[in-house]
Amino acid sequence: MAPDLKSFYKTVDDLAEPFIERLRDAVAIPSISAEDERRADVVRMGMWLKGQLDSLGAAMEARPLGAQPGKEHLHLPPAIIGRYPAKKDESKRTILVYGHYDVQPASLSDGWKTEPFKLSVDDKGRMYGRGSTDDKGPVLGWLNVIESHQKAGIDFPVNLLMCFEGMEEYGSEGLDDFIIAECKPGKFFADADACCISDNYWLGTEKPCLTYGLRGCNYYSIEISGPGQDLHSGVFGGTAQEPMTDLVRVMGSLVDGDGNILIPGIKELVAPLTKEEQSLYKNIAFTMDNLYESLGSKTGIFPDKESTLMGRWRYPSLSLHGIEGAFSAPGAKTVIPAKVTGKFSIRTVPDMEPQEVDSLVYSHVDKVFKSLKSKNTMHCNLQHSGKWWVASPKHWNFTAAAKAVESVWGVQPDLTREGGSIPVTLTFEQATGKNVLLLPMGSSTDAAHSVNEKLDRKNYIEGIKLLGAYLHYVAEEPMKTS
Amino acid sequence: MAPDLKSFYKTVDDLAEPFIERLRDAVAIPSISAEDERRADVVRMGMWLKGQLDSLGAAMEARPLGAQPGKEHLHLPPAIIGRYPAKKDESKRTILVYGHYDVQPASLSDGWKTEPFKLSVDDKGRMYGRGSTDDKGPVLGWLNVIESHQKAGIDFPVNLLMCFEGMEEYGSEGLDDFIIAECKPGKFFADADACCISDNYWLGTEKPCLTYGLRGCNYYSIEISGPGQDLHSGVFGGTAQEPMTDLVRVMGSLVDGDGNILIPGIKELVAPLTKEEQSLYKNIAFTMDNLYESLGSKTGIFPDKESTLMGRWRYPSLSLHGIEGAFSAPGAKTVIPAKVTGKFSIRTVPDMEPQEVDSLVYSHVDKVFKSLKSKNTMHCNLQHSGKWWVASPKHWNFTAAAKAVESVWGVQPDLTREGGSIPVTLTFEQATGKNVLLLPMGSSTDAAHSVNEKLDRKNYIEGIKLLGAYLHYVAEEPMKTS
Ligand SMILES: [Zn+2]
Ligand SMILES: [Zn+2]
Ligand SMILES: [Zn+2]
Ligand SMILES: [Zn+2]
Structure with a gap:
């Protein structure tokens, strides 16, 4: 284990209640990017996020993205970008992380059992609320990592570059050009050594995963x-x-x-299926019952797990x-x-x-x-x-994350792909020319985009540890070219 | 020519302006059966119609049809039924006529060039207004026939039974049961010798037709x-x-x-095509250009008129x-x-x-x-x-109508069928057990159900003569069993 992790983990546990309060504050802002009349709330959410990071000593900027195409009377919410520590430590790696502070629409009348914009924690630690898992929980994860290092008095292991947007649920309008411009030499994201995005989910509910591929x-x-x-x-x-x-x-x-x-x-x-790839599917934590449960029926195409995962991913x-x-x-x-x-x-x-x-x-x-x-x-x-995206899961960015999963959860993560697309992944890969890792916090039952979206307390708290541990292991990985 | 027709025709011509005013008054009542908030207007229209016929000395009744199925807070508009002369002349035939006093929805914003509920007559005599041709013009036709006989001092040739409904454009709710009940022995429509419905259109714009079939x-x-x-x-x-x-x-x-x-x-x-039926299509006044014009394209299935008419009708x-x-x-x-x-x-x-x-x-x-x-x-x-409906065009009801067309328009009518259905036709046939004739007043360009619905002044005025002449020729036809 990296030397400082034990006291970092303990500090996260000690701060669990304030971290849940921080999520409650974030969920309370109905930052629905698809609804014009909520645009002011989206902007308010971005500025709240910037304020939190300002207080933690990060060097933050709210960058305007112009008018919304097709709705010229509306301004796009700003990209909230920043760096921590505020002054770059040239001896450390630089990791660029991405998340979004906007959410899907939600209202009680859709069938929510609790107020969607009021975080409601039940006796099993399920924290219900719009944006809890997609993507406010993971975004606040990075803030909580910073605060935990400060409270524990541990040196921050990397230079962290942050890019948080407010239009992800409405097509990430205006973001691609911004990312490409800011990855150019001399610009804000120019010195990223690798990227990490926490905006997807475990394949099931028990086992964490690292995601290295998406379909187009x-x-x-x-x-x-x-x-x-x-x-x-x-x-x-x-x-x-x-x-x-x-x-x-x-x-x-x-x-x-x-x-x-x-x-x-x-x-x-x-691309033909290789023997090596074929052997990977057997060990993935997934069952046909998982499929049938999420389908709500038994009308799957294949009778077996391996064919089903290949049908979804490859x-x-x-x-x-x-x-x-x-x-x-x-x-x-x-x-x-x-x-x-x-x-x-x-x-x-x-x-x-x-x-x-x-x-x-x-x-x-x-x-x-x-x-x-x-x-x-x-x-x-x-x-x-x-386009589809596939990264190398043998890159140090992934091996560091795998060590972090083992340290926090005590298991080797599944290496997964996804059937859907997260277009910003490919943008970061192409604009930085560096490896991109998808490191999910929530589980398959979180119901992102649906009624009764939730994030389990355990996934949130252990997820904060995971993001922090990942940064420590990234700092230790031997330097190789990506 | 039946003896009294000449003075009847002249009287209709003399009364043309008041008859157009009567249509203007009817069009001004927006009796839209599909819109709940217009239900009072539909009822007002029915009562206006009853009032007009009362003044002409007919014996009228407004029969309630109960609550609207599925919208129990709304009453169905009444069936307006009546008899003229008020006391039956046992020496004369009895003809049951049907029409509807409700109309399709219409508003300027749909693209009307004039106010839909204000009759607007242009310099070509086209009388624009919702309901002008479907079906207020034909319904008022019967009233105008009665008034013209009175003004001309001509004996009315038949016993006229009338059935006017206010829900035709919304599925004729409640009407079928009512008709069936009133055709039973001893009831209002029990003594009908034949039926006539004026609620469809010529195949083109030049030649009148009698319609003897509908598809189901x-x-x-x-x-x-x-x-x-x-x-x-x-x-x-x-x-x-x-x-x-x-x-x-x-x-x-x-x-x-x-x-x-x-x-x-x-x-x-x-049913197989007989030689006799096949020979009928050649002479029908219809061209492929008529089809292409109404289609708005040349994407018809058949290259020739005969196949096209058979494709539509039989x-x-x-x-x-x-x-x-x-x-x-x-x-x-x-x-x-x-x-x-x-x-x-x-x-x-x-x-x-x-x-x-x-x-x-x-x-x-x-x-x-x-x-x-x-x-x-x-x-x-x-x-x-x-179900489909086909009547015998050799029945005296049709031969009388054909003579009336020749007398008024100077041509033999086309004998046509239609591709669509008018369900009440079959109801009248089955309930009375008598022949039903469809005798249209308007032409193919009248745009019933569409924007800028109109009835040509000529079709209205000559149509009144046609309905009256039909009753005279019906009175003269030799009695045969239907
Ligand atoms: Zn998301
Ligand atoms: Zn989402
Ligand atoms: Zn009609
Ligand atoms: Zn109609």
Whole structure:
């Protein structure tokens, strides 16, 4: 164990109540980035965070990000960036950490059992409140690490660079350009040696994990149109070619019920499974019951854990999300929709180049539509694209974090990937050119984005220890090039 | 020509301005049956109509229809029924006419060029206003016929029974039971010899028509569900069987782009085309340009008029209306919908029995879903069913109407069917056991249910003559059993 950790851990335990009070104060600010009328609360939350870090002696700045694209009357909340200690110690490594201080919408009427913006701790130590686990708990984790070192009188092991944003739950508007600019030589984040993001979750509830991969996402729309306006099926049924008829046929050609992507060439882009990688899945703490519980049913594709984890993490998937322009309300309306837009997306993995995926999609959809010999008109478009990300889990950034997990939790962490995307991960990797580690604090049952979001007291307190221990082990790791 | 028609026609022409004023007064009452807050206006319209007929000496009654199903705090507007002359002349035929005094919603903000509830006559004699053609113009037609006979001093040729409702645009709630009850022996409509409904439109703009057939409609939903709640495609894509994937495949198995119904057995239920029927289509006043104009495109199924008219009138069609429960908004949401409900309907024709259609649909959908070997759950349900209707155009009710068209317009009317349904038609046929004639007043460009609904002055005034002439020719037709 790194020499100072024992007294650091004890200090965290001693300060547990004030640290929970700090989380209570943060949860009380309804910093909902998706709701225009809450924008002032988001800004208030950012300034509260800056104030807390100012008091701890960090050198903080609230950087304006300009007007919100498409809503020019609204200012984006500031990026809260800073450095601790305030003056760089050139003998130490520099770690750039990221988190977000905005939250998803929440209201009692959605089905919350407690007030969403009032932290409510139950007798099992579950701390309910919007933002508790996503992402106010982890962000405050870094503050609590700093305060614990000060109270314990332990030298801070690294130079900490911080980047906290207030628009993550609304597409991180304005952040990418800011990060790229501030990673340029001579700028605020220029000297980061590695990055750490605490904004995801354990795979289950018992075992911590380090996350080294994310799938990408290419989102497409297929628009088919014909008549000049919606038609009445009594008058036109049987005399007009109907866009919906074409669309369900094109959508039906994309994927089968077992998730096999039917677009020729897609499977061939996927990096082959190596023996080494295959062996990793067996030991991951995950069961089919975990899947069935989170699904709320037994309608999984695979019967076994390994195939399920590979299906989520390392193979692409294609989901049909819905149709815009058709009749979608309850009831029975006899409309022939004139223009319908089918939406689907492909989760991408190594080595799928997004542009290659695009051309395979376009040429397949074109071919299927042409085969229908329809008089209607079809356009297939990419709505957005985010690339997959995979880091090396053998980098010192990961080995340090693994040692920290062992020190705090007494187990080797699972090395996991995720099926979804956290786009800022790739931005940090590309802008810094350094290794990025995803180091989650919360567990799979935390219900981020859902009603009754919570963070377990144990995950919070041990999570603070974990973040601090990680910084100590990072300081000890031998220097190698990333 | 029946002896008294000349002076009747002249009187109608002389009274044209007061008749247009009467329509203006009716249009000014916004009797929108679909809007709860307009219910008082619907009732006011019904009572205004009753008042007008009372003044003309008819024996009128406003019959309550009870509370509105599902909205028990609202009373249904009354059925306005009556008889003219007030005392039955046993030597004359009795004709039951139907119309509705409620209208579709309308507001300037929908794109109306004039105030929808203010009749606005332009320099081409187009009388714009909500309800002008659907169905206040035709309803007032009957009143104007009565008044013209009185002013001209001509004996009224038949006993007229009237049934005017105020919920037609909202499903005719409460009316079916009322009609059936009042057609029983000894009741109000018991002695009808034939029925006439003026609530549809010419096929084009130049030539009047008599309508003797309507398609039916069986409306179905296919519900497919699996997961306990909507899922995130990043987390579950590639590991869960997705209901949308199954649904587009089942929907794609129902119909092809040329409108061919792919459900085995459906085509075999359709009455074969006879040589005699086939020869009727050639002379109908309809062109492919009429179709393209109303479609707003050239995406028709057939290149020729005859196939197009048969596709609309005498063959079944299947339309896919949309999907409930999937993502249907603009934008890009990465949801895997947990439960999706596809909606489709089949327009039915002779000799398709609705229940036979149901069983063919259920067994096909079951078979296709089973072939997918999905773990999801599927239910296919009938949402509503209305049967097709075909009357004999050789009945004296039709031959009388044809003579009236020739007398007023100088042409033989087209004998047409319609692709949509007017459910009350079948109710009158079944309840009275007598022939029902659909005798339209307005033309295909009247835009009923749309913005800028209008009735041409010429169609209104000549239409009044037509309704009156019809009653005279009905009186002259030799008695045969229907
Ligand atoms: Zn987050
Ligand atoms: Zn989030
Ligand atoms: Zn109508
Ligand atoms: Zn109508």
